[in-house]
Amino acid sequence: DGGITQSPKYLFRKEGQNVTLSCEQNLNHDAMYWYRQDPGQGLRLIYYSQIVNDFQKGDIAEGYSVSREKKESFPLTVTSAQKNPTAFYLCASSLADSYEQYFGPGTRLTVT
């Protein structure tokens, strides 16, 4: 079964703790993306990576970090510097030079 997996589906953390969200794809896609989704707003791009060992900041990268050590994996760390981390986080991937992005099922992070 090919696709994108995100784990866990729900995640709860205390304020001040860093937390890492997992994203794995077995589609052999070159590019991967992290988005944040909040009520009443469109998806906003946090980070993206077009190739292994390289990534770029998106529109709202502050308080987040990523790594891309393997083609199939693009974990996102939400650091304690992120002021409002509670949100639904979506990972996506695409072939190089392709417009079409495939999304994972998402992780709902709640920080209290």
Add this chain to the structure above:
Amino acid sequence: GESVGLHLPTLSVQEGDNSIINCAYSNSASDYFIWYKQESGKGPQFIIDIRSNMDKRQGQRVTVLLNKTVKHLSLQIAATQPGDSAVYFCAENIPSGTYKYIFGTGTRLKVLA
């Protein structure tokens, strides 16, 4: 997720009727557009896309119309079914050398039995 649908405009349609969902996009330079469907608690699913050199594209039970003059995109769903109930949003790609998008906030479609 569940709370993503709060505060969204809602379109209620009788089962079997046609649905039309609208989207105003922001940049006249945008050259590619996608419609996504998002069910509660799940990730968005690709429905249909259209390039800026087209006015209309049809898929299975769905049609996308593009009006570049007024920067407007619409999604038409024929013979709406209960399984079509979801949040629908559009995405526009602005040519920038990267595949980055601006995403709309979405419309919730409710199909009434």
